Amino acid sequence: MDELHASTVPEFLGLLKKIRGRSGLSLPKIAGLAGLPRSQAYSMLSRGNLPTKPEQVRAFVTTCGLPEPQVVRVMELWAKLQ
Template identity: 85%
Template sequence: MSPELDRFHLLIRSVSGEPRSGGRLAALLDRQEPAPWPEYTAAMFEMTIELSFKRSLRQAWQEAARRSAPPRPPQVEPSVPTSLDELHASTVAEFIALLRTIRLRSGLSLPKIAERAGLPRSQAYSMLSRGNLPTKPEQVRLFVITCGLPEPQVVQVMELWTKLQ
């Protein structure tokens, strides 16, 4: 039992006294993990408890529930569904079209890509709108990584950029 849950159970006992054996509240207080809050409120329904103390109980329960919850898995951005066969460009126009396709499949707006990649917004727009090859490789790399390409595909895009230089 966590210290937070133990504290919460002590607070309940301070109000209710020792719950009767076999009762709903006794069963809740025997648990090693916090029960959902409505179960506690139902068990304490007939008790006369001041509102301020009910708030204290609720806060203690929230802390106990937070501490005993399993850790959340990290949020992972989905990869862009682009096959290695699609990652080809023999001209600058094809390379820019490839960058546009990657951006569209990412589902991100250009301002959002620029923000996440730490690029100037104007640079993100010009990368896709001008007829020239982007000049800075680190910006191209940041752009495709932010769009969700996995590392092997990022490497292939950068090889295409190098060949077109």
């Protein structure tokens, strides 16, 4: 996934949606595999706010199948937007 960039919160949320879409997994499946409450998985993509817990963002994108260098990149983007 070469297009790992986001300079605004809406762009970051769009990136998370794209990552989820490419994973082929449903949000309930991601939540279960990542150990996240189902409501948290849904709110990460639909709330319109930047997720507040880095461990949940990491668990989400890791479960979606991103390799570690891309996970690190997503976390850097998240940190810049905080």
